[in-house]
Amino acid sequence: MGILPAVLILTLLALLFGLLLGYASVRFHVEGDPIVDQIDALLPQTQCGQCGYAGCRPYAEAIAAGEADINRCPPGGEATMIALADLLGRDPVPLEDQEAAAKSKALARIIESDCIGCTLCFQACPVDAIIGAAKQMHTVIESECTGCELCVAPCPVECIVMEPIKETPETWRWPFPESNPWIREAPNGC
Secondary structure, X not given: OOHHHHHHHHHHXXXXXHHHHHHHHHXXXXXXXXXXXXXXXXXXXXXXXXXXXXXXXXXXXXXXXXOOOOOOOOOOHHHHHHHXXXXXXXXXXXXXXXXXXXXXXXXXXXXXXXXXXXXXXHHHOOOOOEEOOOOOOOEEOOOOOOOOOOOOOOOXXXXXXXXXXXXXXXXXXXXXXXXXXXXXXXXXHO
């Protein structure tokens, strides 16, 4: 008879706290900043940290707060910077790191025969594109790799190489409009 009242009391307390938490989640609900969501959608989602932030979302939050400029994303390049300028009503500015933006896109490849299974590379990978187990060979999932190169430096045996992406009809894109020879200005502004 002593256990039944204890179970009943605990059940009532759980119900009460559940109702309290449900009310609090509705009453104190905070919506995300829609401009941050729009900026984040324009960024390439490489999570590489080349902009100086831990990923694309923190960089988007810094842009929205006016703490960062729109020209710090080398993977996104000039196209992303112009899209951000259009969205935010700002003037386009030259990319902060022209050299990094001009570098050809590449994917990481692990020379599997040299891999010692140290796990340092997949600890460094921001998008979990490297798989393997401790003291076992690792490999890169090419479809997930963003080419950020963050896995190269931690490798103690230098078995990670960056290989340029081969151009195929599926991966080829026309250069930015300024370099398009088929688009010409009409004479006299017509």
